[in-house]
Amino acid sequence: MEHKKRVVIKVGTNVMVNKNNRIVGPILKSLVDQIARLYEEDIITVLISSGSVIAGKEVLHDNDIEDKTIRRQVYSAVGQPRLMRHYYSIFHDYGMRCAQVLATKRDFDEGKHRNNMINCYEGLLSQGIIPIANEDDAISLSMSMFTDNDELASLVAELIHADMLILLTDTDGLYDGHPEDEDSRLIRSVATDQEVEQYIQKSEKKEGEGRGGMASKLNIAKKTAAKNIPTFIANGKQKNCIIDIVHGKEVGTRIYHEDSDNSSK
Numbered sequence: 001m002e003h004k005k006r007v008v009i010k011v012g013t014n015v016m017v018n019k020n021n022r023i024v025g026p027i028l029k030s031l032v033d034q035i036a037r038l039y040e041e042d043i044i045t046v047l048i049s050s051g052s053v054i055a056g057k058e059v060l061h062d063n064d065i066e067d068k069t070i071r072r073q074v075y076s077a078v079g080q081p082r083l084m085r086h087y088y089s090i091f092h093d094y095g096m097r098c099a100q101v102l103a104t105k106r107d108f109d110e111g112k113h114r115n116n117m118i119n120c121y122e123g124l125l126s127q128g129i130i131p132i133a134n135e136d137d138a139i140s141l142s143m144s145m146f147t148d149n150d151e152l153a154s155l156v157a158e159l160i161h162a163d164m165l166i167l168l169t170d171t172d173g174l175y176d177g178h179p180e181d182e183d184s185r186l187i188r189s190v191a192t193d194q195e196v197e198q199y200i201q202k203s204e205k206k207e208g209e210g211r212g213g214m215a216s217k218l219n220i221a222k223k224t225a226a227k228n229i230p231t232f233i234a235n236g237k238q239k240n241c242i243i244d245i246v247h248g249k250e251v252g253t254r255i256y257h258e259d260s261d262n263s264s265k
Helices: 025-039 052-060 068-093 112-126 149-159 214-225 241-246
Strands: 005-011 043-049 098-103 130-135 164-169 189-191 231-235 253-256
Touching (some): 005 241, 025 068, 052 068, 068 130, 112 149, 130 149, 149 214, 189 214, 214 253
Parallel strands (some): 043 130, 164 231, 189 253
Antiparallel strands (some): 231 253
């Protein structure tokens, strides 16, 4: 089964949850709905989905595990099948199939691990199956973990020769100030050699929330775009944002490599 385009979509935990840090079903349904609509256009996607730790916390609530690393492993081990159950059910409603692909950083090292990963993705995509990838938090070693799932998404995009990478977050993109300030403006496009890091605001992360932030997203987006994979940072809670980006509408912040960019800026 051949598809015209391949798009990697990464959805962060902050997109999937409400203010009480509980996973919101309609948001997952909206993601799958857009993926299904693209599939009808012969555009196949790989979904990089965070959320296993939060999904585990919803079940376990408070526990007596004092070690933070072990606690995260347990949350992830419990939450990952719960998260996949959500996705499997929604994709099934659309008459589509999905598959789980868990990875550690070593799986992308040159050699047998990487070749095996390529074979897995190519096999799934050839059958029209949507891979849903996440870091294998239950067994990943702290010293060799991905920076966050943005890095995993970038590596997968390179692995499958994607035409586009979309990083979904809970803000509309990169701003030239704090996103909540009235004077701040959304930066629509950024070249890989353009210095805009000074605009990024730092924030504290709670347990279970994603490890990444806007600084990570911009760093990963520039590295990915430099490999001729246009990358977008956009608000995953905005209606039809994935569809609009793929169809060329001006949504979020677009990061591009000047030498290879032939589209309008």
